[in-house]
Amino acid sequence: MAVLQGRLVDRLEASGALTPGWRQAFLDVGRHLFLPDVVWASTSDGYERCDRTENPGRWLELAYSDVAIVTQWEDDADGGQREPTSSVSMPTMVASMLRDLDVHEGHTVWEGGTGPGWNAALLARRQGADAVVTVELDREVAAQAEANLRALDDAPTAVVGDAADGYPPRAPYDRGILTCSVREVPAAVIGQIRPQGVLVLPFAPLFGGGAVARLTAAGRTAEGPFTGSSAFMRMRQQRYQGPPVDDYLPGDWPGDAAQEYTTLSPLDVVDDWLASFVVGLAVPDAYYRRSDGDGMTTLWLFDTGVTSWATVDFVNGAERYEVRQSGPRRIWSEVEDIVRWWEKQGRPGFDRFGLTVDTDGGHRAWLDEPANPLPSVRG
Ligand SMILES: C[S@@+](CC[C@H](N)C(=O)[O-])C[C@H]1O[C@@H](n2cnc3c(N)ncnc32)[C@H](O)[C@@H]1O
The missing domain is CATH 3.40.50.150 (Vaccinia Virus protein VP39)
Structure with missing residues (x-):
């Protein structure tokens, strides 16, 4: 031993x-x-x-x-x-x-x-x-x-x-x-760390990915960088299942959603722990389900407010992928916009991102410094 x-x-x-x-x-x-x-x-x-x-x-x-x-x-x-x-x-x-x-x-x-x-x-x-x-x-x-x-x-x-x-x-x-990982840092915990004290936690957005956050407390706020990738089981009450697809799309697919195309492979987003994390930081209320077939995958994207949905069809070897989006939000476009932004920044890693949280439930993610928040991609 x-x-x-x-x-x-x-x-x-x-x-x-x-x-x-x-x-x-x-x-x-x-x-x-x-x-x-x-x-x-x-x-x-x-x-x-x-x-x-x-x-x-x-x-x-x-x-x-x-x-x-x-x-x-x-x-x-x-x-x-x-x-x-x-x-x-x-x-x-x-x-x-x-x-x-x-x-x-x-x-x-x-x-x-x-x-x-x-x-x-x-x-x-x-x-x-x-x-x-x-x-x-x-x-x-x-x-x-x-x-x-x-x-x-x-x-x-x-x-x-x-x-x-x-x-x-x-x-x-x-x-x-x-x-245990959280997608929302509990307000009570922030308030119980002494000013200048440190709170370390695995932060895992709903969309996917996860990283350890090292936050320094300052009364009603706590702020600090992510230090590296993590994968923890979720705090039990923060697990999320989402309602059935029918709640988003009562009739047959594609409903009122017009045909569009994207050149961003949905699998390059959801199969990449870091890319998923960045999407989750920027679009905290988006989640997805996938159905995998032979050489193809359909990604269904939703918002927790149950207002909007999107599908993206990945086909092996294709150069572009069919997209359908419905509702007041364009969930796939939001995902694609933040991924394109992240690529333009040179694909920064976990440790270049950080988080500011407060006891009112506010969560703001940033790149390199708190004054540089992630761009808003909500359409
Ligand atoms: C990964 S395990 C913890 C590992 C452990 N600290 C160790 O020594 O290796 C996560 C634990 O968090 C617990 N947990 C989940 N939600 C919780 C909550 N809301 N309050 C307290 N514990 C919770 C789970 O029951 C589980 O035992």
Whole structure:
């Protein structure tokens, strides 16, 4: 175990994700202590299920691999697995978010999204148990985390509750870290970080993509850059399904939508994590569904206000793609305009974008500096 753990820690340090100040905590707090017997490791081909009782060697290897490990699934109506709902996060992600958090001795820390408790245990190991409070919504997950954390010398305060409320009894905090993604930064959390304090969170717009935001609080606002790509499970109440297509288009397709064409491949947008992110920052209420066929894909685009829809047909090898748009908004045109703008800027990466949020729910995304907001593309 110690060999596997040491190897992982060395690799995290060599990559720059793990800063020297976190090394000892990563060596002291075993990741395997937070895993149940049956786990699903996230791989490039899907999920690898592993049962400790059947294959203890592989189970331990996965515990010290740089992969996220799913520990809870939401079941669908037939008892099948629908969506992962809790996990022990990927070590690179945990280390780099803790690096971004920039804790100093004596800092108090609030965490939203305890999961099985590994990140909270790392924080408590470094900051001291009394300095850390962590909040988990799911009772079953919280009970498991509580048991995992209780077994440690430095057990932080673990609370069952909604991370969107922060945790007022111990506020304000010097540092805040969310480990489930949001498309709207909860106002209560912003207000509970001390001025000049830091809030680190995975921001994932509805349209797609995601990146870690490192916001500096200033009373009723918080502002700062994105530091790099991320993919986290969403804060449960911010998941969005959208109404059926009939609510947008009561009759047969294409309704009143005229035929248009675009030279921008819709797959170059939705299959690109960064491009999707930029679209999501600029058009926060747009979302899509896709249906894939043999060499072709239809992308349906919608707004959450249920006013407008668009379709774009991708065909393999085509030079232009058919577009239909209906409603007061031209959703595809909005998407295309922001992608063209982004291309004109030289396709800036995640770390050139930033976000300003306020306790009234305002969200403003910018490029390079707050004075340079993303252009408005809403027609
Ligand atoms: C990726 S896991 C957290 C990983 C964890 N912090 C670790 O140590 O690796 C995300 C967790 O956020 C929790 N969550 C989702 N929505 C929440 C909410 N509104 N309030 C608190 N927890 C929430 C989920 O139940 C899940 O356990």
